[in-house]
Amino acid sequence: MLYERLDKILPNVQKPGRYVGGEYNSVIKDKNKVDIRYAFCFPDTYEIGMSHLGMKILYSLVNAREDAWCERVFAPWTDMEEEMRKNNIPLYGLESLEPIKDFDLIGFTLQYELSYTNVLNMLDLAQLPIKAADRKELTPIVIAGGSCVCNPEPMSEFIDIFLPGEGEEVTNELIDLLKEHKKKGSDKETFIKEAVKIKGVYAPSLYDVSYNEDGTVKEIKARDTAPEKVEKRIVKDLDSMYFPDKFVVPAIEVVHDRTTAEIFRGCIRGCRFCQAGFLYRPIREKSPETVNQQCLALTESTGYDEISLCSLSTSDYTGLPSLLEKLLSWTTDDRINLSLPSLRIDNFSDDLMEKLLEVRRSGLTFAPEAGTQRLRDVINKNITEEEVLSTAKKAFSGGWTAVKLYFMLGLPTETLEDVKGIAELAQKVVNEFYNNPEKPKGKSVSVSVSAASFVPKPFTPFQWEAQATPDELKEKQDYLLESTTTKKVRVSFHKTPTSLMEAVFARGDRRVSAVIESAWKKGCKFDSWDDQFDFDKWVEAFADCGLTMDFYANRKRSFDEVLPWDHMDYGISKAFLIKENEKAHNAQTTPHCREKCAGCGTNKLNGGECHALNKNMVQ
Amino acid sequence: MRLTRIWFSKKGRAKYISHLDLYRTFTRAVRRAGIPLWYTEGFNTHPYITIALPLAIMQESDREAVDIRIENDMANEEIKQKLSATCPEGIEIIDVRKPWDDPKKIAFADYTVMTQFANSDDAKKFEAYILKSLKEEELLVEKMGKKNGRKVMKEVNILPLVNKTELALKGSELRIKMTVAAGSTNNLNPALFIDAVSQKAEFKPLSVNITRNRLLTENLKEFE
Numbered sequence: 001m002l003y004e005r006l007d008k009i010l011p012n013v014q015k016p017g018r019y020v021g022g023e024y025n026s027v028i029k030d031k032n033k034v035d036i037r038y039a040f041c042f043p044d045t046y047e048i049g050m051s052h053l054g055m056k057i058l059y060s061l062v063n064a065r066e067d068a069w070c071e072r073v074f075a076p077w078t079d080m081e082e083e084m085r086k087n088n089i090p091l092y093g094l095e096s097l098e099p100i101k102d103f104d105l106i107g108f109t110l111q112y113e114l115s116y117t118n119v120l121n122m123l124d125l126a127q128l129p130i131k132a133a134d135r136k137e138l139t140p141i142v143i144a145g146g147s148c149v150c151n152p153e154p155m156s157e158f159i160d161i162f163l164p165g166e167g168e169e170v171t172n173e174l175i176d177l178l179k180e181h182k183k184k185g186s187d188k189e190t191f192i193k194e195a196v197k198i199k200g201v202y203a204p205s206l207y208d209v210s211y212n213e214d215g216t217v218k219e220i221k222a223r224d225t226a227p228e229k230v231e232k233r234i235v236k237d238l239d240s241m242y243f244p245d246k247f248v249v250p251a252i253e254v255v256h257d258r259t260t261a262e263i264f265r266g267c268i269r270g271c272r273f274c275q276a277g278f279l280y281r282p283i284r285e286k287s288p289e290t291v292n293q294q295c296l297a298l299t300e301s302t303g304y305d306e307i308s309l310c311s312l313s314t315s316d317y318t319g320l321p322s323l324l325e326k327l328l329s330w331t332t333d334d335r336i337n338l339s340l341p342s343l344r345i346d347n348f349s350d351d352l353m354e355k356l357l358e359v360r361r362s363g364l365t366f367a368p369e370a371g372t373q374r375l376r377d378v379i380n381k382n383i384t385e386e387e388v389l390s391t392a393k394k395a396f397s398g399g400w401t402a403v404k405l406y407f408m409l410g411l412p413t414e415t416l417e418d419v420k421g422i423a424e425l426a427q428k429v430v431n432e433f434y435n436n437p438e439k440p441k442g443k444s445v446s447v448s449v450s451a452a453s454f455v456p457k458p459f460t461p462f463q464w465e466a467q468a469t470p471d472e473l474k475e476k477q478d479y480l481l482e483s484t485t486t487k488k489v490r491v492s493f494h495k496t497p498t499s500l501m502e503a504v505f506a507r508g509d510r511r512v513s514a515v516i517e518s519a520w521k522k523g524c525k526f527d528s529w530d531d532q533f534d535f536d537k538w539v540e541a542f543a544d545c546g547l548t549m550d551f552y553a554n555r556k557r558s559f560d561e562v563l564p565w566d567h568m569d570y571g572i573s574k575a576f577l578i579k580e581n582e583k584a585h586n587a588q589t590t591p592h593c594r595e596k597c598a599g600c601g602t603n604k605l606n607g608g609e610c611h612a613l614n615k616n617m618v619q
Numbered sequence: 620m621r622l623t624r625i626w627f628s629k630k631g632r633a634k635y636i637s638h639l640d641l642y643r644t645f646t647r648a649v650r651r652a653g654i655p656l657w658y659t660e661g662f663n664t665h666p667y668i669t670i671a672l673p674l675a676i677m678q679e680s681d682r683e684a685v686d687i688r689i690e691n692d693m694a695n696e697e698i699k700q701k702l703s704a705t706c707p708e709g710i711e712i713i714d715v716r717k718p719w720d721d722p723k724k725i726a727f728a729d730y731t732v733m734t735q736f737a738n739s740d741d742a743k744k745f746e747a748y749i750l751k752s753l754k755e756e757e758l759l760v761e762k763m764g765k766k767n768g769r770k771v772m773k774e775v776n777i778l779p780l781v782n783k784t785e786l787a788l789k790g791s792e793l794r795i796k797m798t799v800a801a802g803s804t805n806n807l808n809p810a811l812f813i814d815a816v817s818q819k820a821e822f823k824p825l826s827v828n829i830t831r832n833r834l835l836t837e838n839l840k841e842f843e
């Protein structure tokens with residue numbers, strides 16, 4: 001155990017509480033009584049990783065097994081990394097404080113592209129070779145899951161096995177298999193060849209990729225036991241699915257420190273830019289009874305005084321009124337706040353609105369995403385100006401004074417007219433406040449506009465589109481600032497170089513692995529942190545590898561180009577994506593899934609079933 | 620509603636829980652234990668939880684006190700039992716009882732400071748420096764203070780804040796037991812004392828481990 005040695009270096013670092021574990025509900029086991037030791041790694045700081053629901057679920061799921069012990073690992077901040085390297089302390093699990101290089105499985109969750117260099121850095125800190133091919137032993141096997149795995153290619157040099165889709169079932173199957181092969185004394189190759197027989201397991205080493213003269217992918221070929229297409233895993237029934245009744249309760253302050261309950265997976269909206277909306281299909285709901293029970297158990301075991309409902313679009317949950325009734329029946333007495341992110345309050349009854357006002361109000365947010373109706377039709381964002389304004393009006397009457405509006409710049413077909421529309425819409429929200437006789441007395445309104453840069457992502461109808469170049473984005477940002485004339489509206493942007501990097505990784509092929517390695521060797525890490533991100537090093541890394549960012553980010557693809565992720569099957573049919581892309585360019589909308597099934601194809605993953613269509617859970 | 624005082628120790632990994640984080644930690648532990656916390660009235664309601672004397676992060680303690688207000692329907696023994704099960708690793712509940720002294724009465728605290736050196740010579744040298752420092756007029760340290768409302772570094776003589784010291788040398792290890800001023804008016808963190816001596820000696824211990832042993836009142840009686 002490293003405790004003694006850590007004790008000596010921790011006085012030299014900021015927030016030492018990140019690095020010692022010992023939190024309530026963290027799981028301590030006897031290492032001699034388990035067969036598989038699993039290091040669940042989140043490639044970012046403790047505060048961010050500890051806020052992530054997926055990690056909490058898998059942590060408890062693995063620890064529910066008697067034969068396995070899952071520990072948490074986060075990326076040490078630069079000061080701690082320096083101390084660890086100086087004192088030769090390898091990356092360790094927070095529970096046992098033992099080096100993870102001796103574990104059997106090392107699992108990373110890839111939630112955003114800009115965490116990739118941290119994965120390499122963590123492997124290196126663990127004192128393991130960063131490349132999969134250089135790790136010859138059976139264990140540790142390095143696996144990765146999370147939404148970025150839908151295009152795993154840029155990370156394929158470093159990871160042994162990817163798990164596309166939902167991890168609840170496949171994690172257990174993989175642990176069973178590894179346990180068996182450890183006993184048998186198999187070698188790594190044998191294990192991997194067996195592992196890919198499990199549905200939803202992708203081992204990049206068993207695929208050969210060839211390229212055309214112009215740099216595009218020519219062919220992706222599976223070898224040996226590997227399937228031509230890797231179908232993502234989904235859990236059929238969320239009510240019977242494993243869900244923890246305990247969360248590790250951090251002592252230091254983390255980003256989200258509360259009970260989080262998942263209410264459904266997938267999204268009925270079909271916004272064409274939104275990867276999450278397509279990746280998590282088909283739609284599956286959890287019943288209000290189950291959610292309520294899980295919230296009750298979690299709040300009791302954690303002592304949290306806040307519950308947050310988690311989904312892509314909370315108000316599309318058919319069980320919402322029923323769930324809120326149930327929750328409010330005990331949360332008020334127990335002094336627990338409810339927070340409902342991604343909520344549209346327009347379809348709420350006055351009664352419910354009243355009840356929500358009793359509990360602490362979270363900020364009011366809208367995501368029109370585009371400034372004009374035309375562009376909103378292009379991206380299929382089903383929200384009209386009237387809806388925004390009437391909801392804002394209702395909210396102002398209800399006492400709200402701050403509104404957040406989310407937009408994107410650089411969307412396909414966008415013109416300066418559309419950019420100006422953003423400023424105009426924000427202005428109209430401000431006017432709505434001042435024209436409202438029921439507005440809160442003596443208060444002023446604040447509207448904040450956040451304009452992210454659009455990043456085309458795999459498995460969306462825009463996966464073939466070019467990202468706007470940094471210059472084009474800059475022009476649009478400047479124009480938006482020019483068009484904003486009131487002080488009541490505050491505008492903020494995403495940094496453009498970061499969005500460019502995201503675009504490269506999101507649609508990169510295997511050759512991008514070399515760029516990531518080169519950038520990491522130059523010192524790149526924590527790229528999602530503004531104060532750490534070093535664009536110049538990335539530029540060098542691309543040059544060193546003979547690749548350009550432009551090729552990956554700013555190039556429009558044709559429908560018949562082989563995409564680097566074409567061997568990944570997320571259930572979404574390419575024909576559907578092409579149709580949606582064509583409709584986008586004609587500014588034609590597609591109705592949401594409850595009105596009419598758009599034929600995305602994901603229901604085939606669930607035996608033809610999709611809760612958007614045939615499950616009415618309103619009670 | 621009644622006030623109850625919880626005595627606890629804070630050791631091992633729990634020493635990394637900062638004073639501020641300890642409030643949140645206790646609030647949650649008490650909620651998990653199902654102890655009926657009393658909440659303030661009004662819109663922004665919160666529980667009443669007061670820690671008698673802040674303990675610096677990375678220091679351990681044998682005996683700390685936290686006062687909580689509860690609705691008057693749970694016996695102290697039951698609170699102890701329930702809370703023992705819901706505290707994180709390293710925090711142990713020693714006793715739960717009626718508060719006797721007001722936390723304002725705290726004037727001193729006993730500490731044990733374990734210092735480790737590269738060899739016994741260094742340890743001996745450091746011991747000599749401590750003894751020498753204690754005999755001098757003043758021992759100055761730089762402290763963040765306020766002057767005309769602005770933050771400035773100022774020199775403070777900490778010797779008057781040291782009430783008693785007891786040194787025990789064992790090989791390369793030097794144990795310092797000290798009674799120092801504690802509380803809201805005068806307070807000395809023993810780490811500061813070690814730093815001041817290190818500056819004089821021009822070398823410092825390889826490691827310093829500080830444990831607070833007990834809280835004392837004005838006349839050096841145990842705070843109850």
Ligand code: SF4
Pocket residue numbers: 267268281282283593594596597598599600601602603610611612613
């Ligand atoms: S199967 Fe149809 S209803 Fe279900 S998510 Fe896909 S398009 Fe929507």
